[in-house]
Amino acid sequence: MSGARDWWLMAALLCVGIVAPFLFPALVAQFAFLWLMVVFALSWDVMGGQMGYNSFGNILFFGIGCYTTAVVQRDFGFDYFAGLGAGLGLSGLIGVGAALLIGRAILGLRGHYFAIGTLGLGIAAAEIAGGWHYIGAGAGMVTPVFPGGVDTRNLFFYGLLFALAGSCFIFLRALYQCRFGMAINAIRDNEDKAEAMGLHTLRYKITAWCVAAFFLALAGGLAGNMIGFIDPRDVAFAGATYGVWMVLMAVLGGKGTLWGPVLGAAIFHLVQELFWTYLLGWQRVALGGLIVLIVVFYPQGIMGWLRERRAGHAVRDGEAQA
C-alpha cells in the first residue's frame, strides 16, 4: 500500500468520521460502536496478524479497562469527567502492567497452545469477575450517570472512540514501518530463525502484547461508560461476542495488513447489527455459521483476496507482454 494512497484514505476517513454523526444523528451510538470494533480488530491484529500469535483472550484487557475505570469513578470521589480521565489513565497503566506480567509467562507458548491458553485466561477472568464482590460480582457495575442529555452523551463517546480508533491506527501504522514491525513479522514467519539471528524475541512479543493491551484497556474504559452497565460475562469479559469478533474481523478483512482490520470491522459491524436486529434469538447461530464459512472459504481475508487477484493480473499482464 503506497504512502500517498494511505494518506488520502486516512483523510477521507477523517472527513467521514467527523461528518457522519451530524448526517445521521440517530445512528451516533452505532457509529461509536463501529470505532470500538475498529480498535478491537486493529489491536488484535498486532499480535495475531503481524506477529502470528493468535490470541483468543485479548478481551482480558478490555475487561480490565472496563472495571478499572468504573472503580475509579465509584471510589475516588472525582466529578464525572475527572473520574473518567483518571479512570482511563489508570486503565491504561493496569492493562499494560497485566500484559507485562502475564506476557512473560504465556508468550513462551506457541501456535495453538498460545491460542487456547489465552482463551482460558479470558474465560477465567470472566468467572473471577463474576464472583468478586468488590466489583459487583455477577450483578455487575453501573457506571456514573453522564452529566448531560442522551444525545450529548452519545456524541461525547463517539468523539472519544473515534479519536481512540484514529490514534490507534496512526500509531500502529508508524509502528509497522519501524524495525519493530519487521521484527514482529519475522517472529511470525520464523521464530527460530529470528532467535538464531539474535533478535530479542521475548522483548518484542511482550511489547506487542502491551500495545494491544493499552488500546484495549482504554477502549474498555470508554465502552463501559458508554454502555452504562458492566456485566462480567456479557460486557467486560465477553469472550463469546467481542472476544471472538476481534479475531473474526481481522481475519475477514485480512490478517497482517494495515487496512484489513479496519475494513473487516466495518463490514462485520454491519453484518452483526443486521444479525442482532433481524435474527434475534438466532444471531449466534448465524454468526457461528458465518465464522465457519469465512474461515473455510476465505481464510486470507478481503485484503489477501485483493492482493491475490492483483498478483494474478500481474502474471497475466506479464504473459501478455511476453
Added chain:
Amino acid sequence: MSAPILSVENVSKRFGGVVANDAVSLAVPEGAIIGLIGPNGSGKSTLFGSIVGFHPVDGGSVRFRGEEITRYRVPKIARMGLVRTFQQTHIYGQMSCLANMLISIPQRQERFLASFRRPKGEEIERAESLLASVGLWEKRQLAAGELSFGQQKLLEFAMALMCEPRLLLLDEPTAGINPTLINGLVAQLRRANAELGITLLVIEHNMRVIMNLADHLYCMAHGRILAEGDAEAIRADQRVIDAYLGAQ
C-alpha cells in the same frame, strides 16, 4: 595461526538412543576458514546446534572468544557474534527479501528504543548491495517465500553476512546451488573472510569446493571426529576414504 575464536571440547549429544555427537573436540582459529565434512548422518548439523545453543548438550564445553557459552541460549550467542545458517533454509517467508535483509542487521549493541526507528539509508544500501552480490537484487521486493530453494539459500547467506558475525557457521552453503553460481559463492566466502574478517566454519559435501576453500578440515563419522588436517592430508587419509565408502 592465532588463538582459537571457538573451541569445542568433548561435546556429546544424544537423541534418545542415537549418539549424534560423541566427545567431539575441535578448534577454530580466528580469521580461518575451517571445513567440516563427513557422511550423511555423521552429526555435523547436530554439532552446529550444540555450538550455538540450539539444544542443550549432554556433556563437554563450548568456548567462544574465551567465554564459556555452553549454557547460553541461541539469541544471546548470536548477539555475541556467533551465527549459523540452516541446512533446510530458514527465511522469513512472507516478508520481502529486502525486509529479510534489513531485520538481519547486527543486534549486538541494538538498544530497545532503536527498534522504534525506521531502517537507515546506509542499511538499505548495504542490504541492496549484498542482495546484488548474490544475484537477488531484482527480487528484492518479492516475498522471500516465493524464491526457489537455491535462491532462499543465497538469501540466507546474504542475511548472515548482513549480520556481521565474528564467526559464521554455514551448513552446506552450496547445496541446491547452480554449479555456475558455486564459484561466485566461494569467492564471496573468501571475500567475507578476507575483507570483513569473518571466521568461517563450513559444512560441505562438495569435496572440490571445500578442499579448495578450507585452510584446515575436520572429518566426522558416527558422531566422532575421525581425522583432521589440511586438504592434502584429509584426501590421503585412509580412514576418511573408508568412512565415505562405508557409508555408500
Added chain:
Amino acid sequence: MIANLELLAGYPVLGLDLILNGLLIGAVFALAAYGMALVWGVMNIINIVQGELVILGGYIAWAAVGAGVPPLLCVPLAAFALGLLGWGLYGTVIRRIIERDLFISILATFGMSILLQQLMNQVFGADVRTVDSGFGTLSLMGGMVTVAQVKLFAFGLALLTGVGLWLFLSRARLGQAIRATAQNPRAARVLGIDTDRTYAATYALNAALCGAAGSLVVMAWTIHPYIGLQYTVRAFMIVIVAGLGNVAGVVFSGLGLGALENLAGFVLGAEFQVAFVFLLMVLVLIVRNLILSRRRSYLR
C-alpha cells in the same frame, strides 16, 4: 476460604466425599478427552466444539427419556445419534479444514461451537436439565460420604467404553487403519487405506464418545446450553497432561482433574470452580512449556 480449609482439615471424611465424587465425574471427562486426543492425533485438529457435542448428547438423552425411552438405552442412543452428526459434520466442514493451519481449525470449530450453543438454547430451552435415572443413593461411613449410584454407573460405563475403544483401536481393521493414518497419512494412503473415510470414521467415533459422555452427564449431573466450553477445556487439559495416544494417562489425568476440581470448588467456593478449571489449564500449559524450555524446546 480459610474457614473451608479448616472444615476440611477437621473432617477429612468430607474430603473423601469430595474426592470420590470428583473421581466419578473425572471418568466422564476422560471419555471426552479420549475422543479429543483421537481427533487431534489422527487429524491434527483441535476440536473446540467437543464440549458442545457432549452437551448435545446430554440433550438427546434427555429428550429420549422424555419420550419414554428407558434411561439406560439412552447412552447407546445418544452415542449413535452423535456419531451420525459427527459423520455429517466431517462431510460438511471438518474435511475442508484438515491439513490446514491449526488456527483455522480452531477458529472453524469455535464457530461451530457458537452455532451449536444457541441452537441448543433455541431447541431445548435455556433451563438447566437433568434426567432421573431411577437409581438410588449409596451411603458410606454412616452417611458422611454419599454417592449417587448413577454416578457409579456412569463411572463404570465410562471405563467400559474406554476399554472397548482401546480394543477397537488395537484389534479391529478400522481401528488399525485409524492408527496407521495417525502415524503417517501418506504411507497409509500408499498402503491402500482410504484416509478420507478413516478421518470420517475417526470424527464420527469421537462424536459418539462425546454423545455417550453427555448422556452420562445428564443422568448424573446437569447440563445447560452454554457450558460446553468447560468440557472442551477439561478435555484439552487432560490431553496436554497425558499426551496423545496414552489411554491410561488420559484416564488418570481425567480422574485427577475431577477430584482436584471438586476439592477446589469446595475450598474456593462454588462460584470460582470454573475459574479454577480454566486457570489450571493455563498453569498446566505454562508449566509444561517451562519444563520443555529447559531443554530449549517448547510445546508443539
